[in-house]
Amino acid sequence: MRIGGNSPAIVTGGASGLGAATALALADRGAEVAVLDINADLGQRVAADIGGVFVQVDVTDAVSVAKALGQVADEIGPARIAVNCAGIAPGERTVKRDGSPHDVSVFERVMAINVMGTFHVATQAAAAMAALAPVGKDGERGVIVNTASIAAYEGQVGQIGYAASKGAVASMTLPMARDLAKLGIRVNAMAPGLFRTPMVDGLPPEAQESLGAAVPFPQRLGDPAEFARMVIEIIENPMMNGATLRLDGAIRLAPR
Numbered sequence: 001m002r003i004g005g006n007s008p009a010i011v012t013g014g015a016s017g018l019g020a021a022t023a024l025a026l027a028d029r030g031a032e033v034a035v036l037d038i039n040a041d042l043g044q045r046v047a048a049d050i051g052g053v054f055v056q057v058d059v060t061d062a063v064s065v066a067k068a069l070g071q072v073a074d075e076i077g078p079a080r081i082a083v084n085c086a087g088i089a090p091g092e093r094t095v096k097r098d099g100s101p102h103d104v105s106v107f108e109r110v111m112a113i114n115v116m117g118t119f120h121v122a123t124q125a126a127a128a129m130a131a132l133a134p135v136g137k138d139g140e141r142g143v144i145v146n147t148a149s150i151a152a153y154e155g156q157v158g159q160i161g162y163a164a165s166k167g168a169v170a171s172m173t174l175p176m177a178r179d180l181a182k183l184g185i186r187v188n189a190m191a192p193g194l195f196r197t198p199m200v201d202g203l204p205p206e207a208q209e210s211l212g213a214a215v216p217f218p219q220r221l222g223d224p225a226e227f228a229r230m231v232i233e234i235i236e237n238p239m240m241n242g243a244t245l246r247l248d249g250a251i252r253l254a255p256r
Contacts, residue, residue: 193248
């Protein structure tokens, strides 16, 4: 998919972290970008910085997603590029230290945002893309990039909800790509490792250094711009389809 003015893009979770970096990278390549997020203050700031538009959305709510995508279509045109970065990473053990079981509401919330949020945006964006005219020599209509995590494969202590949610995102990638192949819509997923995101930025400096030192090479935390660079490659490379790509400096997560 050629990135530019004829390929409007949406980025969920675009108000911060990996999403904000991706929105910036797309805008730098000439795309009209809609930043979708529940945080209006941060989202509007990012949209203003990149010359895009902001649309508030609750990705857990299918109706909210439908309204947001409709607003995007009205303002910049139907999206041909959809990048799902909205997500949360709460930590809780299967049995807590006080002997009580994992809080079901915590598990339900991470699944609602990470899995159902990805599902709502991807399926609704795909339906809108399917109605567009094909472009390019391959007859492409759109590209969807979802965000999994290396925790999908090596979930750590206290990550059953997060790991399960990211495993679901990784697992839906290939069948979704196969479903949409005849429509000329590609689907891939990114599985980032340890990156400098708001969650990591909140840790003490020594903790951040320790995390970075655990990465074989390069021995540091990932830069969100490096995540965005891979998203751009996925979008622009027509043979990249149905894959979940690890971007992790060769790290494999230990149990804790």
